[in-house]
Amino acid sequence: MTEPYQGLPDQSADPLVETSRRTMITGVSAAALFAPAVAGWATQAQAQAAASAEDEAFMKLALDEARQGDYPFGTVITKDGVLWASGHNSGRTEQDPTAHGEMVAIRNFLTKHSAADLAGTTLYTTGEPCAMCMGAILWSGISRLVFAASVDQMATKIDQIMISSAALAEVAKFAPISITGGVLADEAMALFE
Numbered sequence: 342m343t344e345p346y347q348g349l350p351d352q353s354a355d356p357l358v359e360t361s362r363r364t365m366i367t368g369v370s371a372a373a374l375f376a377p378a379v380a381g382w383a384t385q386a387q388a389q390a391a392a393s394a395e396d397e398a399f400m401k402l403a404l405d406e407a408r409q410g411d412y413p414f415g416t417v418i419t420k421d422g423v424l425w426a427s428g429h430n431s432g433r434t435e436q437d438p439t440a441h442g443e444m445v446a447i448r449n450f451l452t453k454h455s456a457a458d459l460a461g462t463t464l465y466t467t468g469e470p471c472a473m474c475m476g477a478i479l480w481s482g483i484s485r486l487v488f489a490a491s492v493d494q495m496a497t498k499i500d501q502i503m504i505s506s507a508a509l510a511e512v513a514k515f516a517p518i519s520i521t522g523g524v525l526a527d528e529a530m531a532l533f534e
């Protein structure tokens with residue numbers, strides 16, 4: 342079952358987002374708030390940090406990337422408010438099942454920058470990262486993840502490995518990461534129509 346997240350326009354009135362803001366301000370980790378016994382987006386949302394207008398602007402770039410993909414998934418990586426790298430799904434074109442938008446963006450980043458430069462970056466992606474991509478994000482030491490459509494939402498349209506980014510972050514204590522979900526989720530889901 343999917344519990345659609347209503348996205349940014351309603352966030353000011355959304356108690357989950359209020360919880361999220363407190364999460365960000367107090368620096369409580371996703372691990373501290375994640376409750377695996379309770380399924381669904383509401384639980385995941387408690388681990389989210391609040392989104393900003395800048396988040397929407399970069400997510401729009403990620404959506405532009407997604408429109409160029411074999412499958413509609415796009416990613417941009419930013420640091421200090423500047424675009425550093427981008428990528429989109431090229432699994433069919435490249436005959437590479439690992440060529441998800443996030444993986445491609447990280448590889449593109451590394452063609453121009455050092456791995457150490459990944460610290461302090463934010464990765465924006467139109468679909469919540471799969472287990473492979475979230476593993477790569479955690480191993481990369483990326484500081485913040487912002488996604489549009491959730492795994493639960495995308496599962497209504499396309500096969501998904503049914504585990505959330507927050508659940509994976511929870512079991513990777515070595516890689517603290519801030520997660521914000523639901524940014525322009527409706528636009529991302531529309532790419533599947």
Ligand SMILES: [Zn+2]
Pocket residue numbers: 441442443470471472473474475
């Ligand atoms: Zn992936």
